[in-house]
Amino acid sequence: MRQLLHSLYALASAERYLFTPEDLRGLLPELSDGAFKTLLSRADRSGLLRRVCRGLYVFEPAAPRDGLLLFHAAARLRANHFNYISLETALSDAGAISQVPISWLTVMSSARSSRIDCGRWGTLEFVHTRQQPADVAEHLQYDARCRLWRATTQLALRDMRATRRSMDLVAPDRMDGSSTDEPV
Known part of the structure; x- marks a missing residue:
């Protein structure tokens, strides 16, 4: 020891x-x-x-006490895959949904979909995507604090529709995302 x-x-x-x-x-x-x-x-x-x-x-x-452990864990667990913060997490951070998910991180990933219980730190939800980095690059920005790429509101809305997530919490004035014809 x-x-x-x-x-x-x-x-x-x-x-x-x-x-x-x-x-x-x-x-x-x-x-x-x-x-x-x-x-x-x-x-x-x-x-x-x-x-x-x-x-x-x-x-x-x-361990820093900055509340980013869940983000860093997601980056570390799926380091060999294409991942980006999206769906409810990205929309909440952008102020586009009315509720803030507490201790829940949603990440689009080229790896398989899964939910991982991280105990007192929260839950990681990885949602599989077939999108290629080059196809969404203009809608991503690297978040160095989180150590992950982050979707724009437009891409997060598109991901919500493509994965058939509930749009009930999205503010009506923020529903102007692009088409959902993209593969997920």
Whole structure:
């Protein structure tokens, strides 16, 4: 445990505070698989390393308290796929829907659709899209704080229609999105 914590204190920062089991395994290659799993469980019980969801841990002493952990977790979990903040999250941030989703993040992703419970941090909802980055690039802006691309209101509305999400919460004056003929 001491070696793991020493390594994490040396490596972790406000930019690098989320770790996969593979990341952590690299710090302790001499441990057997069973001993490694026991160590992760012990580290979680100690409160220094917390399981966010399957396959992702937060090193609490380095974690910033800016409320962005769910965004960073989404970016980390689907790092090898095309992802962008859209649907209710993007519309809420733009003031286009009447309610703000609390502890719920909606992300369009080239990977499969899924909902991931991240415990006290909230829920990640990944919605599959067949759209290619080049097809929507003009409607995306990189959000460095969230470490994800973010859809414009126009693209988020188009995504809402294409995925057949309820439009009931969208403000009537903000319903001017483009056609839904695009593949999702």
